[in-house]
Amino acid sequence: MKNTTKKVAKKVNVKQATECSINCCSTGHKIWSAVALAGLFACGLILGLSYREPVTTRQALSAEQCDAMANEIVNITTQGANADNVDVLNELQERYLSGCAGSLVVIEKEPVSVAEEKSEIMSTCSRIESLLKQRLWPEDSVNYIDHLTNANTYSSIAENGCSENADMYKALALRELEIATALQPERNMDQGDATLVIDTFKKLDMQREAEEFLDKMKQLIDPATDFILKMEQIINE
Numbered sequence: 099m100k101n102t103t104k105k106v107a108k109k110v111n112v113k114q115a116t117e118c119s120i121n122c123c124s125t126g127h128k129i130w131s132a133v134a135l136a137g138l139f140a141c142g143l144i145l146g147l148s149y150r151e152p153v154t155t156r157q158a159l160s161a162e163q164c165d166a167m168a169n170e171i172v173n174i175t176t177q178g179a180n181a182d183n184v185d186v187l188n189e190l191q192e193r194y195l196s197g198c199a200g201s202l203v204v205i206e207k208e209p210v211s212v213a214e215e216k217s218e219i220m221s222t223c224s225r226i227e228s229l230l231k232q233r234l235w236p237e238d239s240v241n242y243i244d245h246l247t248n249a250n251t252y253s254s255i256a257e258n259g260c261s262e263n264a265d266m267y268k269a270l271a272l273r274e275l276e277i278a279t280a281l282q283p284e285r286n287m288d289q290g291d292a293t294l295v296i297d298t299f300k301k302l303d304m305q306r307e308a309e310e311f312l313d314k315m316k317q318l319i320d321p322a323t324d325f326i327l328k329m330e331q332i333i334n335e
Contacts, residue, residue: 164198223260227267230255242282246294249274253301268302284311285318289325296329308333 171190220228233251235244252271256264275298282291292315299308312329315321 167193167198221260223258227255227259227263230259240281242278243291245274245278245281246291246298249278250294250298250301253298257301271298271302284314287315288319289321292319292321292329296332300332300335305333 167190171187230251234248235241237248239245249271252267252274256267256271259267275295287295292311295311296308299305299311312326312333316326
């Protein structure tokens with residue numbers, strides 16, 4: 099009986115010890131499993147960040163920077179690309195595409211290549227008009243000689259500029275003559291003034307008007323004979 103009791107007690111102790119050992123090992127496994135999972139997650143996060151493209155590589159720009167760059171691109175494109183600004187334009191476009199992803203630059207005029215720009219050289223007559231117009235005095239000048247000079251300049255443009263613009267510059271020359279004579283009556287003009295007027299009429303192919311003006315000057319200012327002969331030679335050339 100005593101032996102039987104000891105055997106039962108021993109079995110109970112073995113069972114309790116076994117249960118305790120199993121429970122203890124189960125808790126340890128859970129802890130280590132949690133640590134392992136956490137470690138795997140951390141490794142995955144680190145690897146993911148290492149393969150992610152750095153912000154500095156993308157050169158992300160602010161909205162204000164993108165707007166300013168877009169405006170500069172539009173300005174250069176509108177003016178037309180040339181040998182001086184084509185490199186700047188290309189660099190701006192590359193920076194805009196890399197730093198302003200998703201933004202849109204609206205350009206109404208297509209960029210002009212350097213080759214196309216060189217092929218569109220200004221015609222000679224247009225260049226003449228452009229250069230001669232730089233001689234013009236302000237239209238609101240109150241000095242009559244400025245308007246006489248403008249009349250002579252416009253007559254030069256009409257004579258040497260583009261033929262399709264000749265009538266317009268002829269009208270402008272006559273308008274300047276009218277303004278000049280309003281500011282300074284013909285009777286108060288000198289020989290220098292008369293020379294400008296006659297030369298203007300000559301370049302406008304208005305020989306009759308030039309002769310009439312010279313006849314009027316003969317009566318008003320009584321110019322020297324050599325001056326009259328010179329003016330007549332200019333008119334009749």
